[in-house]
Structure formats: C-alpha cells, structure tokens
Amino acid sequence: MGVHSGQTAATQALSSAPYRDSAVAGLLAANPEAGVKPPRLSLFEPNLGEAFARAVQVRMLGGAHSETVQSFGMDPQTVVEHCLAANRIRQQRDIRLTAVMAVFGLLFLPGVLVWLAAFQLRRTLGKSSSAWAGTLGTLVLVVVAGLAVLLAWRPPLGGFWGLYVRVVLLFPIGGWYLAKRICERTAVDLRGRWGSLLGGPGPGAKIPEAVPRNPNDKRAEELRKSLVVLAAEQNSNVVFYAGPKGILGMGSRWGIWQLAEELLPADGKDFHQFRSWDVIRAIHDRLRELERGPLHTGGFPKPSIRHWIVAPVGEGAKAISRPTGETVDGFTVKDFEVQRICNEQQFGSGNRHYLGVQFVLWDGQLVITMMITVTVLHRTLRVEVTGHALGPVDGMFMSKPAPNTREVSKSVKFWETRTVHMPLVNSGEVVRLAARAPFTWFPPVLDFLGGKLTLPEPFGLRHTWAAKPWQHRFMADDALRTATPVLRAVHAATIGLLKENGVDTTRFEGRSLVLGGAVQDAKPGKADVYDA
Template structure:
C-alpha cells in the first residue's frame, strides 16, 4: 500500500502554509493532557453528532483522571500500529497535541517510578498492612460514591474507626516477639509511605498545572518527546514512534475528505448554506456550435480568481490569505464507525495525484464514486473558527451547474479553555470569627495520593490499568478538531464572519465561470440573470441545515 511503504522521513523542514496563527485551538486541546479533573467531565463536551464514552473499570480505586485517560486514548488512537484512518483536524496541529500527550505520559511515568519505589519499600514489605489500608480506602470510596449522603458519612466514620483500632494495636498486643514488631510496622509503614507519596504527587501536580495554565495563557513549554528520537540505527521502538508522528502529519495534509450525510464533511462541519447557478449551454451564434471545454477549465479559472480574494479595491483589511485546494470528497454512511482512505497507483502519501483529480472532476459527476470540489478555507480566531466554501462544477447534457456550499467549524468546547483554579476552602478567622478568609488547600488530597500510588506499579502495562480502572472511548470516525467542536452560531462575530465570506466567494466563482463560458462561445445572458438571482439569495442572514433534507 502506498500509504504504508512510504518512509515518512521529514527531510528539509519547510513551514506548512496556514500553520501559523492556529495556536489557540491546538493549545486548548493539548491542555487536556495535563488536567487532573474527573474523567466524566469530558462528557460535557459531547456534541450532537460526536460523543465520547467512559468505559467503567472493575475497581474504582484504579479509575484514571481526565488527563491520564485523554493522553492514553489519543496516543493509542493516533499512533497505534493498527490504527484506523484519521479525520483531518483543520485549524489545529494534531502532531503538537499528540506530542503533549506523549510528554504528559512521560512525566507521569517518572512520577510513577518514584511512587513504585515507595510502594515497594513501604508497601510490598508490609503487604498485609497495605492491603488492609487499601481495603478501607476502597470501601470508603465505594460508599462515598453512593447517592446516599449517609453512606458517604459512614465511609469517613469507618476510616476513623480503623485508625483508632490501629492505634490500640500499636499500644498493646496480645503477644510479643518479632511478629509484634512486624504488626506494628505493618500498620505504620503504609502511613509513612503515604506521606512520602503525597510529597511526590503534590510536586507532580504543581508541574502539570503549570503546563496546563501556560498553554492556555498563550505560551507554554514546548512538548519534549525524546522517545521519538532514535539513538541508534537499531532503535526500533523510537523509529516506529518517529514514523508514526510523520505519518500523522502526512495524513493531516491529505486532499481526501469524507461526507457523512447530515453530519456534513467530517472535519469541516455541517453545510449551513447552498447556492446553485444552473442554466442551459446555448451558443452565442446559432450558426455555430460552442467550443468544447470541460468542467476542469471552469474550475481552474475559479481557482485562479480565488487566489486573489485577499486583494480588494479598498484598503480595509478584508480577507486574510486563503487556502485554496482541490478536494476529493468520498461518501460514507451517517453512522459509519470508520473511513477508508483511497489506495493504489493514483495515491501517494495520502494525496490523490493531479491527473486523477482532473479525471474525477471531468467524468465523475453522476452516479457512484468520489466527487471533486474546489475549496477555499479561512482559519480565523487563532484556529477556533474554520470557514470552508466548497465549489463544484457539473455538466449534464446541456446544463452547466456551479454550486457553492458553506461549511463552518466552530471553536473547541469551553471545557478545554478553562484554566486551572487553586483548591480553596472558606474558613472563619481565629479571633475575628465573623470574618472569613479563603485558605489554599493542597492540590492532592489523601484519596488522590492513594489512587496514584496504587496505579503506579501497573504503569509498565497500561492495558491492565484500562481493564481495572476503565478508559476513555473516543468518537469514531475520530479527528481531534471536530470531535469536540461547538457550533459557531452562538458567537456573534464568528457567525458574522462565516456568513460574510459567502457572498464574495460566490461572486468570484460566478464571474470566473461566466468568463470561461464567454471565451468558448456560450450565450451567458441567462447565466448572468441567474447569477444575479443567486447573489440576492446569499444576502439571507440566517444559516440553515442544508444537509438535513425535509423530505
């Protein structure tokens, strides 16, 4: 397969057009790798079409938090050896997000190595005491998770009772000798280990939160992924990871997208508007036939005109430089669980070759098969808004149709843009008790220390942690950007930008098409009238659901 045998060695590094200025959405998604909130929080970011799921585990004490589950799920889904095809993440740099997930996992492994050493010394050598304390914490966690508040209070009371019994055993035992000292140490050693583990976890939590905050503040430390740099020619694991990252970037640049019915073009958003100009091809001179031309001739003329969109008669800012690209659109089912990228001689590194694009444009206009669209894309608001106008030209019998459709992908969900807040509690002052003050609490509480310490020895085999504690199931077909995107219509300026882009693109497409028709001896009077009518329709300020046919 062409996509698999290619060596994704980067060679000379050339900045990709459109990559600059897309940091807001990228950093928002990357910040999820460092978060310490509950995993179920990510369910709030589910959209109408794309829903993540949380697969529960067997033991609640092994449950991952949001950052752990997100990093693990994204790394496996986007770099796994047998992974499915990915949907492009327009407006973001998916490789940067994945690198932050790898960096976050590396930081957690370093923390877990220290926690494992503590568990071995203070836990494994005194295993009966460790199991006793873990049983108490698990029972308390189970009761605290109950809907009954009394059950949660009972869990705390039970933990206190076990602590009192432990103190009694330390003071007086019914027997002496070695086992008396061992039993006392068995009850004390896990507590000492918990104290050491708490210091390790608190330091790690502060580092993670600092990276989380820095990413959302517009800066942040770049993700360091030393495991993706081969140390020698025989370093197969690092070489495989490096090629996985390069393959991810290559797939992001693919010119094939997928149309999933009412879900719209995956990665570009649903179609909110559609405008069509269709008229009969009639010769200017009844005594002569029109010159032979193809759909590609019209598309090429529109392409050249769209490249000049940033230029205008007035110095008013206007459009930024657009990305104009030929797209091959492949149809998939509305509820398809996966997509398949084209393969064969006409495909090279996920790109359909130029001559095949022309063939599809000229000949695949009716019936089954892929279709050709010319797209002009604007990435605005630091990658939070992606506006795509798609243009297709078809000729059936004596009728030429120029269709322009609008797609808009909104900002990532607000869950990903929330900054970390310190954990505080409001307490009364000691003397002036009628006044209150906010006291900052440690980032890691007792039950979180226990959870991290219990998970640490199993870090070497993540699938076991997934089995015991559960995992995050990503929506399919998966793409980082569209999986957690909101609709842009709730944001006034974003909605304005999307609708304002339609009229100029529509008129450029019509003007270029009419010029080609005139040059080839076509009577454009009807086309001109139709273009005027359609130009009036585009003034409608209300976006609709053009992909949902009311039939």
Template sequence: MAGFDDVEGGAYDFSPGAQVPLTGAGGGQTAATQALASAAYRDGPVADLVAANGDAKVSAPRFSLFEPNLGEAFSRAVQVRMLGGARKALIQSFGCDPQTVVEHCLAANRIRRQRDARLTLVMGLFGLLFLPGVLLWLGGFQLRRSLAGAQDKKAGPLGMIALAGLGVLAVVFLIQLPFTGFWAIYLRVMLVAPVVGWLWAKQICERYAKDLRSRWEGLLSGGGVGAKIPEAVPHNPGDAEAESIRLNLAKLTAEQRSNLVFYAGPKGILGMGTRWGSWQLAEELVPADPAADINPFRSWDVARAIHDQLRMLERTPLHTGGFPPPSIRHWVVAPIGEGAGEVSRPEGQEVEAYRIKDFEVQRICNEQQFGSGNRHYLGVQFVLWDGQLVLTMLVNVTVLHRTLRIEVTGHALGPVHSVFFAKPKARTKTVSKTVRFWETKEISLPLIEASEVVRLTARAPLTWFPPVLDFLGGKLTLPEPFGLRHVWADKPWRHRFMADDALRAATPVLRVVHSAALKVLRENGVDVTGFNARSLALSGQVQAAEPGKADLYDA
C-alpha cells in the same frame, strides 16, 4: 519524492527529510491547538470529556482506586489512537495542528512515567516489606471511594461510620495484640509504615502536579513550554520503539495533508462541519452565435478558472483589513454512512502519501458527476479566531446533457468545546475567622488530596502494564471516525461575531465564482444571458443568507 524510502515490511517513511522552517507556519491555529494539548496535563474527572462529546465513552472501573483522571485518560487514548500500530484512518484536523497535540500527550505521559517510577520505588520499599498493612490501608480507601460512588465526592455518613469503625479496630489491634516479640513489633510497624510512605509519596505527587499544572496554565495563556519527546528520537539502529513513534508522527502529518475528505450525510463533511447554506447556478448551454457551436470545454476548465480567481480574494480596492489569505485546494469527497464507525483511505497508483494525484483529481472532476463514486470540489478555506472557527466554501461544477451547474456550499466548524479552556484553579476554602467569627477568610489547601496521593501511588506500579491498568481502572474510548478537531467542536452560531464572519464570507466568494465561470463561458462562445440573470438573483439572495441545516432534507 524526498523522504519516501522503502523500509522493512513494505511501509514507507513519510518524513519529509530536511526542511526549511516557514515563516508563520501553523499561524492562526494556536488557540485550538493549545487548548486541546492542555488536556494532556489536566487533572479532574474524565467525565468532563464525555460531557463535551456524548459519543466518547469511559468504561466503568473494576476498582475505582485505579481509575484515570482526565489528563491520564486523554493522553493514553490519543497516543494509542493516533500512533498505535493498528490504528485506523484519521480525519484531518482543520484549524489545528494534531502533531503538536500528540507530542504534548507523549510529553505528559513521559512526565507521569518519571513520577510513577519514584512512586513505584515508594511502593516497593513500603509495600513489599509491609504488604499486609498497605493492603489494609488500600482496602480502606477503596471502601471510601466505593461508598462515595464517584471521584472527588465525599463518603457520606455511612462511609464515615465504616471508616471510623476500621480506625477503632486498628487502635484496639495495636493495644491488645495476640502476639509478642518480633511479630508484635512488625504488626505495629506494619500499620505505621504506610503512613510514612504516604508522606513521601505526597511530596513526589505535589512536585509533579505543580509541573503539570504549570504546563496546563502556560498553554492556555498563550505561552508554555514546548513538548519534549526524546523517546521519538532513535538512539541506535535497533531502537524500534523510537523509530515507530517517529514514523507514525510523520504519517500523521502526511494524513493531515491529504486531499480526500469524507461526507457523512447529516454530519456534513467530517473535519469541515455541516453544510449551512447552498446556492446553485444551473442554466442551459446555448451558443451565443446561433450559426456556430460552442467551443468544447470541460468541467476542469471552469474549476481551474475559479481557482485562479479565488486567489485574488484577499485583494481589495479599499484600505481595509478584508480577507486573510485563504487556503484554496481541490478536494475529493468520498461518501460514507452517517453512522460509519471508521473510514478508509484508498491505495494504489493514484495515491501518494495519502494524497490523490492531480491527474486523478482532474479525471474525477470531468467524469464522476453522476451515479456512484467520489466527487470533486474546489474549496476555499479560512481559519479564523486562532483556529477556533474554520469556514469552508466548496464549489462543485457539473455538466449533464446541456445544463451546466455550479454549486457553492458553505461549511462551518465551530470553536473547541469550552471544557478545554478551563484553567487550573488553586484549591482554597472559605472559613470563619477565629475572633471575628462574623468575617471570613480564604485559606489555601494542599494541591493534592490524601485520596489522590493514594490513587496515584496505587496506580504507579501498574503503569508499566497499560492493558492491566485499563482492565482494572477503565479507559477512555474516543468517538469514531476520529479527528482531534471536529469531535470536540461546538456550534459557531452561538457566537455572534463568528456567525457574522461565516455569513459575510458567502457573498464575495459566490460573486468571484460566478464571475470566473461567466468569463470561461464567454470565451467558449456560450450565451450567458440566462447565467447572468440567475447570477444576479443569487447575488441578491446570498445577501440575506441565514444558517440552516442544508444537509437535512425534509423528505
């Protein structure tokens, strides 16, 4: 297989080699992908991500002056989780292109490193030469943040009194110095030089803030600049870091194409959403001719016939929009615990590039129908609303003794949480006019606050040592088992049209499944009278489908 060359350490190169661009590749998934990618460029408190998913955790900073904002924490966490050398297995992100999101995280981190390199220079010039003064100023800002209690809050009366007291002491210290000569001049300059450095750092921060915000705005507006990640292109044979990023990006794409998914009890199938409906057709296999036996057939024969018929779903006798082309695949579903902290993907001769080979899928379909082990499902998946809604109908065929059971279940993965669709807002303030005081006007505020400039400048030298920065400022811990799409998904039933789409898809899919199955039964000499009656009953029942919690058994 192209791109699977043995490399050092027994690993495999998952890159597909030379590729021809496919028309429409990744189409229909732009909204969800770009919304998640925009988080890499955001500012604001990281607590917004915790509000979007309570399982995400943010460790408390030891010094709030070093705590990351939303974009910094998200980019760092996603890069480490999805490209780290010791990363665990990932959940597929249906309705989303995870590689694009990761590339934007890499691009955002590169932009911040360029900014931090300049801020580090500022800290080197003004921080080392006038270190006591810089420490005093940083201590004052740290005191203000500690008294404020949280990012972007005011210090309050107590904080203002403390800061005012420090200012008075500084003025007294400048006027009445205990030294003369060189040290007197140095002590005065020591308190003024950090202010000059702050003005320089402010210009740097504002320039890069505009760049980050323009990318944030562009992604949510449907355009934007593509992510540039030159660090993923090896410049020489010994460029181990770039080669590692390139290989891990290729592995991420290969894992996204895996045909193994995980069922986590009440959480449903990870990546596909919870099961909201279930319809079962189960009847006895009786020969149509009492004098003869039925022709022997297997579960795979029925599943394959259903697969062929489902490919015709997009066709309609009327000139209407109808279904978009669905994705029809054979899935292997592995059970895991509801509270499992990680998943593992199998290895061996039956697996290639994270995909279970066709002969093993067929064996599971025919043999693993009862007891422990993985199960086979045939899935038809619709990615709608630009990736905001993922509808998956799964078909399972089992034969136990003389009973053939065909089960159709509906799964729905809702839109990306609304926090990812918030666009950047200009910082403004409404004030009263000077003369006509009863009227108000809106004035523009600086893009970067003074405290934010200090935070970025203080963090800059430590960004070259990420573990130290994580220790001092805290970090974001992503929910596990992690997949970019499903951990930030909201419920689809709060959106009227999305709910309608999910309910409407069930009826035609169920009828196609039953029609294909009945055709196979007739061809193999099975009396389909009972199957026909049950199919008609289910056909009427599915017309009144309502979303429920089919994965929660009241027992």
C-alpha cells in the same frame, strides 16, 4: 491547509488536555459520543489527563493504525507530542511511586491492603447521593486509624510478630507521606504546563523517546514513523462526507447556492468545447484575488485554496478508508487523477471533486470552508457553492488551572467565611496514584481495573471536540459574510469563461443576480437534513 502563524489557540487548548487533573466526565460533556469504560475498582480510575493522553496516543500512534480525520486550523502532531510528553512525566513519577510501594507495600502488605480497602470504600460511598455517605466514608478512615493506634499500643501477639503488628498499619502512613511529596512535585509540573499552554506560547513537548539512540532502537523508529504517517494524513487531499454531519473535519453544510442553466450558443452557432476542469481552473484563479480589494481597509486574510476529493460515508460510519493504488501518493490523490474525477465522476457511484477555499480565523478557533463543485449533465451546467463552518473547541479545554481552595466559616464570626488553600494533592489522590503506579507497566491490566476513555469514530482531534460557531456572535457573522464575496467571485469566473467560449450567458447572469440578492440574507441552516 495547515497551521499558520498566530493560529495556535485550538492547538494549545487541546495540548493542555493531557496535563489536566480534573474528572474525565468533562470530556463526556464536551462530546456525548465519547465513552468511558466503567472501572471495576474506582481506586484505579484515571483522571481526565491520564485518560485523554493514553486514548489519543493509542488511537493515533498505535500498532493497528486506523485512519484519522484531518484537523483543520491546528496541528494534531503537536497535541500527540504533548500526550507523549505528559505520559513520560507521569511515568517518571510512577517509577518513584512503584519503589515506594515496593518497600512499604510488600513489607507491610496486610496494612497496605487494609488502608487501600478503606480508601476504596470511601470513594464508593462518596459517589452515593446520600447525605450521610461522605461522613460514613470519613468514619471508615477514622476506624482504621484508631485500629492502627490500638495495635501499636497493645498488640495481640508477642515477640517478632508482636512488633510487626505494632507497625503494620503505621508504616504505610510513612509511605503515604513520601508518595505525597512525589505526587505534589509532579502535579506542580503538570499544572505549570497546562497553564503555560493556555496563557501564551507554552512549553514545547519533550519526547526523547522519538529519537533513535542506535540503529537497533526499533521502538523509537516506530514512533518516528507513526508521527510521519500522522503528518501525511493531515496533508491528505481526501475528505469524507458523513451525511447530516457534513464533511468530517470541516463541519456541517449550513448553506447551499446553485447556479444551473442550459448551455446555449451566443451567436446561434455551436460554442467552443470546454470541460468542468476548465471552469474550476478559472474559478481557482479568481478566488486567489479574494484577499485584494478596491479599498484600503480590512478584509479577507489570505485563504487556503485547494482541490479536494470527497468520499461518501454513512452518518453512523465507524471508520474511514482513504483511496489506494497507483493514483495515490501516500494519502494524497495525484493531480492527474483529481482532474479526471472532476471531468468524469459527476453522476452515479464514485468520489467527487470539490474546490475549497478555507479561512482559519480566531487563532484557529473558527474554520470557514466554501466548497465549489462543477457538473455538466446533458446541456445543463451546474456550479454549486456550499458553506461549511467548524466552531471553536469546547470551552472545557479553555479553562486554566484553578487553585484548590475551600470556603470555611470563621471561628469567631461564624456568620462570615474565609478562603482556605487546600493541598494541591489530597490524601485520596495520593492513594489513587500510588495504587495505580505498579500497574502502569501493564496498561491492559490497568485498563481492566480502572476503565478507559473510548474515542468517538471516525476520530479527528479537531472536529471531535468542536462546538457550534453560531453561539458566538462575531464568529457567526464572519461565516455568513464569507458567502457573498466568494459566491460572486465564483459566478464572475464562470460567466467570464462561458463568454470566452461563445456561450449565451443571459440566463446565467440573471440567475447570478437572483443568487447574489439571496445570499445577502444568508442564514445558517441544516442543508443536509432533508424533509422527505
């Protein structure tokens, strides 16, 4: 169930996040379960792109690898590669900024510290709700600028130190100008990639550090292996049921239809023996015909049909654990074990088997999954069909870069306004980037000073940032319309197999007709929230 041709909207939307320069608060609005460790100094606080790229890279490629949830309808490896590419672009910028800080910051350290303190005070005051806070912050910078002019005009000392005092607050301004040029070039590059990803195919992520340059390049080899593990996790056939949250990565369960009747012989004699796997196999064959219809008109695209092993986890679980052992190849349960679970693990503890038919629509923005499970308890055969829907990625990821503009009053006709294009990188942003640059070589120190983004667990790139599909009329229609043909195909396959094995299908056919009528009025609900 990977990404097919044309199903790239979700991938490109999330791939644009590492290149964004907006506030990190946007991620919290997209998912309140995400958190931000507050900065100790707001001057070192990361923006959205910096926080997202680092958090995703550490979470999905870190040394202490934690298992991740599959991302259906998109390619998580592409997103991770863009995080690496964005971090690499910023690293190249930070090398230049560190050189600027080394020259101007070390030689004129007292002046740089005064300017940094002024900008830090301005940022602190800017977060205040007081109407005078912004004005006061600007006044602080004016005072420091006035002090620089005063010291240059009449220094309190003579000789060499007098000359040093003259320029100690002026030379950092020159460093700021050089840093501004560096930051603007990088900002144009990052914004260009951001816009390209949302406007078309977008540029590919360049990560040369993932290609070993020699046999002893351990860092590149570890990165390559981490990307291989990520791809293997994405192809795993094990998913996790988290109570009211539904199946992680597939969305909550919005509908359920159960066909459960007693197994009785058709001719008074005993019927032929069969197992749950035989019913599932018949259903599997019938579901493959969904894309074909009697009329030459639009219909289902080719669905992805796959056998799943569903493991239960609690609603508040903070981690997932995939099965291991001889029955598992990588992260995938082997076919013979899937068949055994289908036939034997139907009651009590243990994982369960489901057959899933999945449609990835709207360029990957809508994932519809119908899950079928078959159980036989005593003489009762139960065929259960459940609907799951995962909506589009949050609208925040779909926003394109906007020019930095400002409405100001005209000088003569003051009652009219005009649009003024502001610098892409303002003075405060230049200072923030220059202050962070030397510490990017020590990420734990930078996290300590500026804070970091904490991702919600269990983490998966797709479901973590997904919105509800029911707020989009056509997406909701697609999800609801899927239930009827899938349900009827499942019932037809089940009843056909029962007839072949000599089972009386009268009750099954009657119950199927009832469900066939009820599913035509399907409404999304919270099937996993029990009123008990």
